Amino acid sequence: MSSRRNTTLKVIKGAKAGDPPPPRRRLVTRAVPRPAEPIEEVLERLDQEPVENLAEAGDLTAVGGPAEAEDSPDPAAVGTAAGSDTDAGQKGRSAPAEPGPPGRGRAVTALLVVLLSAALAGAGVYGHRWYVDRATDQARREAVAAARQAAVNFVSVSAASVDRDLQRITAGATGDFRDEFTRGQAQVRTAVVENKVQSQGTVLRAGLVSGDRRHAVVLVAVDATVKNVKATDGRPSHYRIQLDLVRDRDSGDWLVSKLQFVG
Template sequence: MTGAKEEVAMQARRDHTLKVIKGAKPGVPGRASRRRVFPRQLPASMAPIEDLLERLDREPVEDPAEVDDPAEFEDPAGGDDPASVDGPPQGAGDAPAGRRRLLVGLLVAVLAATLAAAGTTGHRWYVHQATDQARQAALAAAKQASVNFVSVSAASVDRDTQRITAGATGDFKEEFVRGQSQVRTAVVENKVDSRGSVLRAGLVSGDRRRAVVLVAVDATVKNVKAPEGRLSHYRIQLDLVRDQDSGRWLVSRLQFVG
């Protein structure tokens, strides 16, 4: 009987060879799971075998050949929360991103308003400067035209009348050209020699295209009746227009006002 029991026990030891199956760590991309088999001899008693199986199920032995860097697959915090691996919970960064977008939008709006205001201010400044320059040019042209009109000499009458015509336009030019021959005759026959100078001038109205100017002129006039010359005082109103092609201010109307 004892011999039969010993034979059964030996047969049990031969049949109960433990096969420990260890799988590759789950979750490694691109790496197929492999299993390695490690044969281990079971103790004679069945109770230790059950305890060993239970322990191995809880704590599987890892094969170092399966993992290049064990730290690469470990959770530094020691937790199993997927959020700690995959990143912050969805929507966690929405609030800062929203504030950044709002800030950028406000900056763009402020910049656009600033540029618009600067553009408007710049345009107004340009118009003001251009208008002021046009008025000053009109005033200077009116002064010169007044001097030209009262400065005529028998010795240079053709050149003097031509200078007046060159600075005229419109009705005034047409009237002066029509009476130019008569003016020349009167100047030559009376041996006129007149020289004028501007005392004062003022802009009545004006913009970049039209202007009205008053000019006070003194002129010393010599002729056959006053060979020594006499002083004459004139007040002349001139209407001027700016020629679109040349940009020059031309007299369209001239009249004595006192």
């Protein structure tokens, strides 16, 4: 039988008292060598490898471990401090007012909208009515003023200014009245010139029969003093004239569309 080798490490003799202790070997985990490699070679390699300084290793461990652990804040402490700051901030802020019932808020808003719409609609209707009434009153006053002037122009004719007088009457006429007066203008002019007519009228009264912003009927009472070859001193005449007027869309002037003597 083959005898087994004794692989037990023996204590090296020759160490003296007072000598520093031999360096401690580092424990290294290695794979078990193949059976073909002698165990003596493995031990020799272990003896030749440098030994790690345990003191330095301890310092490194202190720097990387315990020191960092001391500087690191405690998660529980952090959570407590954060909670305290949050509570303090919430206590410093005033608590928000509790909203009222949503249904009541919507009802109030809807009521306000209805009231506002009704007020605006009423104001719009009233404003439009006020504008229409104001515009109608203004148009009626202008129609009466135009009728007064047209009546005076119609009865105020002079042989010395016949062309200008007739032109003034034509300028204030429209429609059928303008057409009729234009057709008979030549005869009127001849009669005024031959009879040396001089007539000057004065309005006594004028009243609106009916009217709106476009049409009006006006009665005008006129006194006139007429002179001619037979009445050199002049004789008074009294006329009641009804004038139908329309408002021109372009110029806005009131023009006589019909003229007739009444009463």
